[in-house]
Amino acid sequence: MSKQAPLHRPSTQPPASTPPKVALSADERAALDSLAAAWNQWLQIKRRAPQDDLEFQGAIHRAQGLIALRVARRADPDVWRQP
Structure with missing residues (x-):
């Protein structure tokens, strides 16, 4: 059986002591409101x-x-990066 590559590669940067606040942009909020x-x-x-x-x-x-x-x-680009 062949070994598969891991789906998640650990971050190369140490974790921040306080994670940055990530929020919806005004345009993202407007898009969600439009969907509703x-x-x-x-x-x-x-x-x-x-x-x-x-x-x-x-x-x-x-x-x-x-x-x-x-x-x-935006919250964790190392995990959610685009291919």
Whole structure:
């Protein structure tokens, strides 16, 4: 059996004594607010199929995850770096 490379390489820098505060940017917050507004507007559409709700919800969650990943990359770029 071949040995696989580790998914996480330890940081080469010592941990900071106090981690920096990482927060959403104003644009990220606005994007999340827009996603919430899109969901609320979606719910106003009549005669939706149940599967359509699941698809739309999944799309919203994927977009939210991308925004969360941006924050995670700022919080710990060694772990969440792009390939």
